[in-house]
Amino acid sequence: MLTVKLNNGVEMPFIGLGVFRLDENGEVEKAVASAIKNGYRMIDTAYMYHNEAGVARGIQMSGVPRSEMFITSKIGNDQQGYESAKEAFYQTLKDLKTDYLDLYLIHWPLGKKTLETWKAMEELYEEGLIRAIGVSNFQIYHLKFLFSNCRIVPAVNQVEFHPFHWPAELYDFCREKGIQLAAWSPLMIGKAVKIPEIKKIARVYQKTPAQIILRWIHQKRVVIIPKSSSTNRIIENVSIFGFVLENEDMTKIEALNKNESLVDGRDRIIYLLEMLWKLKFNKTIYRLLFSAIYSRFTFGLKSKRA
Ligand SMILES: NC(=O)c1ccc[n+]([C@@H]2O[C@H](COP(=O)([O-])OP(=O)(O)OC[C@H]3O[C@@H](n4cnc5c(N)ncnc54)[C@H](OP(=O)(O)O)[C@@H]3O)[C@@H](O)[C@H]2O)c1
Incomplete structure (x- = not known):
């Protein structure tokens, strides 16, 4: 498996399986x-x-030792803070x-609050409990x-x-x-495989649209x-290391950018309603609501439109 060296020397695979929306009861482990x-x-x-236990069962089922795996997890908004970040990590x-x-x-x-969380993560890293620490959804001003x-x-x-949302400025900033x-x-x-320009490029290379997109991202040196x-699509998605996109095709895909995020207001409202339901209106919900509103209006969640 191809890897990239992180800024602390740790090798991270260039491709992994994302498990968002894979159900805890069987789906994720398979x-x-x-x-x-x-x-x-x-x-x-x-x-x-809500599927970390299922991920553990899947790894166990595979028979591959833990030491050969690279596991990423993320701390939730309602777990942020110094003490709660540490508690969340151990859970x-x-x-x-x-x-x-x-x-x-x-x-x-x-x-x-992110600074308190980061302090806890720095300590866990220094204790050797995490090989690398990082962030997600951070814009340049957050960084x-x-x-x-x-x-x-x-x-x-x-x-x-x-293809419709790749943050060029952030990309340059992070590389620097x-x-x-x-x-x-x-x-x-799943929607990207229907983009006509991608389908056209896929025909030329005799690859699938998904493989073209994943290869484009890989050639930009992004994990x-x-x-x-x-299983068929899992295999399809990892079969991208035996061909190279020409510069001209890289440019064509880059030109599709519209800064159009998949995260719109409707998604966040649905997410909040789901959490309300799960948490049965206890006080966590007020913290959650507060943090969502705070991050939306004070810190910003969407990238700036070009
Ligand atoms: N940090 C964050 O805030 C954040 C936010 C969102 C996601 N993520 C991470 O990123 C991962 C990937 O994102 P995502 O799950 O939102 O979406 P995605 O990987 O862009 O797309 C997954 C969807 O595409 C379909 N698909 C997969 N391979 C395909 C192929 N070769 N051809 C056609 N359709 C294909 C899948 O259907 P099937 O399952 O039926 O194959 C699924 O519906 C997540 O699982 C999660 O780990 C992180």
Whole structure:
């Protein structure tokens, strides 16, 4: 498996299986075991996906030793803060049945609270419990805010990255600062394979549209974590290392950018309603609501439109 060296020397696979929306009851473990059988060595999960225990079962089912795997998880918004970040981390270790994480990310920026979270993560890293620490959904101004208040520069920033939304400025900034970008929703939750220009390029290379998109992201040296519940598509998505896109085709795909995010207001409202239901209106919900509103209006969640 091809890897990239992070700013602390840790090798991170260029491709992993994303497991968002893979159900805890069977679906996620089957996908994880199938991915590992077909050569994947990285799994991207999060506390918010409610499937870390299923990921652990999938890894166990595969028979591949923990030491050969690269496991990423993310700290949820309602887990942020110094003490709660540490508690959350140990719970994640327990759910994933492991005694360390390869990469732990802050899932979303959350104002000043993020600094407390980061401090806890720096300490866990220094204790040797996490091999690399990073962030997700951080824009340049979030990163600058973090830099002026942290000791350790994030190793990774995981952001929305696909043909209709690839943040050129952030891409340059992260490369300059030695922060590895990772692409979430690289296939636009499946919609990207229908883009006519991508289909046209796919015909020329005799590859699938998904392979063209994933290869484009790979050639931009960005880590990819496509999600799939189907073994055929899991294999299709990892079969991108035997061909090279010409510069002209790279440019054509880059030109599709519209800065059009998949995360719109409707998604966040649905997410909040789901959480309300799950949490049965206890006080956590007020913290959650507050943090969502705070991050939306004070710190910003969407990238600036060009
Ligand atoms: N940090 C963050 O805030 C954040 C946010 C979103 C996602 N993520 C991470 O990024 C991962 C990937 O993003 P995502 O799950 O939102 O979406 P995605 O990987 O862009 O797309 C997944 C969807 O595409 C379909 N698909 C997969 N391979 C395909 C192929 N070869 N051809 C056609 N369709 C294909 C899948 O269907 P089947 O399952 O039926 O194959 C699924 O519906 C997540 O799982 C998660 O780990 C992180």
